[in-house]
Amino acid sequence: MINKKYDLIVIGAGSGGLGASLGMQQMGMDVLLIDRNPENIGGECLNTGCVPSKALIHLGKQLHQAKLAKSLGLEVSGQVDIEKIKEYIKVKQESIKDHENITYLRKKGLDIELGEASFYSKDSIKIDGKIFQGRNIVIATGSSPRIITIPGAESLPKFTNESIFEIDFIPKNFVFIGAGPVSLELGQAFSRLGSKVSIIDRGDRILKKEDPKISTILQDRLEKENIQCFFNTEVSKVKGKCAILKKNSGEEESIPVDAIFMGLGRTLNFDSLALEKAGIKTEKGKIILNEKLQTTNKQVYVSGDAADNLKFSHAAEMHNMLLINNFLSPFKKKLDFDHFPWVTFTDPEVATFGQNEAQLKEKGINYERLETNFREDDRAVTDNFEYGNLIVFIEKKRFNPGNAKILGGSMIAPNAGEITQELVLAGVAGIIISTFMNKIYAYPTAANIHKSLLREKMVSQLKPWMKEIIKKWYRLKE
Structure with a gap:
């Protein structure tokens, strides 16, 4: 019934x-x-994912910035109170749970x-x-x-994103298995809270879905914060307070461990x-x-x-x-990821949007890869992120490059997820790159990097004979 x-x-x-x-x-x-x-x-986002992790990342960033203030003569002392960390996260969750x-x-x-x-x-x-x-x-x-069994690790505290926000201590030596976004975000946060963090992965780099150039820059930033990365490696077993790492070559290495986080997919x-x-x-x-x-x-x-x-x-x-x-609607749609964006909320952030190079090649799309760093971006200079990098894929237009549309790209920089939003919109709306030349960016804003990169592309298309014609026209005009 x-x-x-x-x-x-x-x-x-x-x-x-x-x-x-x-x-x-x-x-x-x-x-x-x-x-x-x-x-x-x-669901997971509110209870054990996006919301609590971003709250934790925010607090970790505050602590990191406080420590950096030592260079200005300030002194930072005291121990991180994990209960206050958890209380802050709960308060933010409860605010969202109102609706x-x-x-x-x-x-x-x-x-x-x-x-x-x-x-x-x-x-x-x-x-x-x-x-x-x-x-x-x-x-x-x-x-x-996904959870795996590690011989000898029975007595060690083990966490996933479903349990990490109930942790009641800061592990001295925290081993993160997996080098995807979740491990990197939480690993960096706990490193900033005081843990010695090690990232272990069976692959050959972090963030395997990202452009290798972007992954390399992020790894360098993490290592500067004393986060250690082990690639082509797995945790084969635990002996006491030591994790035994086995490399693809067969070599073994021992590192200290007080807790394990599993970031191994879903x-x-x-x-x-x-x-x-x-x-x-x-x-x-x-x-x-x-x-x-x-x-x-x-x-x-x-x-x-x-x-x-x-x-x-x-x-x-x-x-x-x-x-x-x-x-x-009578007008049915199909799933289309051609302009889909995502962000890894490490510091710096990694923002990716649209199609990557492998997808463009697989589809046989005629494209160009444009790339620039932030070394000459004035906002990056003042805010100390000259290491930033932007990659943009555009349509390849032989005769009129200004009519090219944005196909995808990636950025690594502080707040990259926010900075790239106009590039996401340009891709979705089919805005041609010459339109960026008509936009005036408030100075100094980091998003001006978009116009700088696209302008460089358009200027590079000017052949010597074109410049000669322009020069003659300029000099002959009244």
Whole structure:
């Protein structure tokens, strides 16, 4: 017996689920939102991801800047109080939870059910003995951190992003396994809180999805803060308070360890959903999806991490914009990551947007790579980040380079995530690079680096004969 019918049922109240459910409810639809417990509202981003990590990074940056003030004659003393750190993080989370909690969402008009959900049929969900039918269903069950077993590490404190914000001490020697964004962000933060941080990775560099030039600059900055990186290496075992590192060459090295953080990627969360009852097929542990985020059951879609493409909160936003459009509009859209941006919130930040060089080559797109550093950028000089770097990929235009559009790029600099936003917009809107020449940048702002790079490109296209014509015209005119 069906307890109630809905226009949309959403399983999971994280970034993917909240966006889909609220978006459809605001369009006048009857929506049911399901999650296991009220503490899950807001999902990983609010509870164990973006929000607490950025609060921790902010505090780490304050401490780092205070220490740098020694060069001005100030003295910094005392020990970091981990409880005050945690209190600050909780306060910031609670502020955001004011609009991400059951009471608030129900006032908005959402029906909410708490408990373990599973498919009952192709268009219905069972939860605690009740059955709800949906015209469409969205799976937004997120992901969980991957954990590995390390021989001998049983007695050591081990953390993932789901547990790190409950830590009650600052580890003296903190080993981070994995050299992706999460390990680097949190590793640098704990280094600034007082830990001796070591980054261990089986690959040959940090941030393997970034341009190697950008990764190298960031690694150099981290090493200047006494963060040690080990590549082509894994933690093979732990002996007492020592981590035994095994390199690809077979060599071993021992480093001190008091705690371990695992930043080894994510696993998907849908084992309890009984997907087979809804005719939803999987392959290699992933739900099979088309370019519209539609499963093999045409009434069921996926949003957020569960879609297993790009695991970012703003990827869930993009998913939901696509889903809501396709639910309500006759003009259907397909998933398109050509202008997708992301930021690694280390200090300096790494901001990447659009397509990278490998993708452009794979698609056979005719492009040019433009690159510059910040050594002659006046704001970088005053603020001490001349090490910064900007890479931009543009269309290759033989006869009129000013008509080229921005295809993608990367920047490493303080606040790179903010500085690059106009480049993201230019890519999305198809703004040609000559338009940047018409913009006056307030002086001195770091974003002027965009105009400097693009102007250099346009000037470089002037051939000697072109300059000669311009010179003659100038001298002949009245």
